[in-house]
Amino acid sequence: MDLKLEVVPIPVTDIDAAKSFYVDQVGFHLDHDLDPADGMRIVQMTPPGSACSVVVGDGLPLGAPGSVKGVQLVVEDIDAARAGLVERGVPVSEVQQLGPEGSPGSRFCFFADPDGNTWAVQELKSS
Numbered sequence: 618m619d620l621k622l623e624v625v626p627i628p629v630t631d632i633d634a635a636k637s638f639y640v641d642q643v644g645f646h647l648d649h650d651l652d653p654a655d656g657m658r659i660v661q662m663t664p665p666g667s668a669c670s671v672v673v674g675d676g677l678p679l680g681a682p683g684s685v686k687g688v689q690l691v692v693e694d695i696d697a698a699r700a701g702l703v704e705r706g707v708p709v710s711e712v713q714q715l716g717p718e719g720s721p722g723s724r725f726c727f728f729a730d731p732d733g734n735t736w737a738v739q740e741l742k743s744s
Contacts, residue, residue: 624661625688627671628679629732635673636660638730642705645671664690683733695740699726702738709738 629635639645645662648670652658657676663669671688673679692698695712702709709728716723724740 622669625669625671625685626677626679627673627685627688627730627734628682629673629730629734630682631731632658632660632673632675634731636662638707639671639673642707643702643728644705685734687735687737689737689739691739691741693740693742695724695726695738698738698740702726702728712740 627635636647636650639662640647643664645664648661648663650658650660654676657674659672659674659677661670661672663671667690690698699709699712707728710726712724712726714723715725722739722741726738727735728738729735
């Protein structure tokens, strides 16, 4: 039996600000922005190339804004990914070496959304 992780909830205070941050700055694709019932809004977005999406919204049990820590995005070229984030105005850390030099998966940078939910970007080359 497959167990596929397909949606990660991200609790935020301002849905429109979060949507703008993730779509316009980080570069996620907007899958949908729905109001399925009174008092409920669901905004789902997917990072480019990912099978897993994030969801923000109202009327959902998502937790306290800013409480999600360490969600990880994986990229082939962390320098290019970081440069793209910086170009789009995302406050992102410098690239950090968190393991032995040349060790696969040991280069990271980090950023937070406007509510303080934190993200890691890891370089993991496929070859």
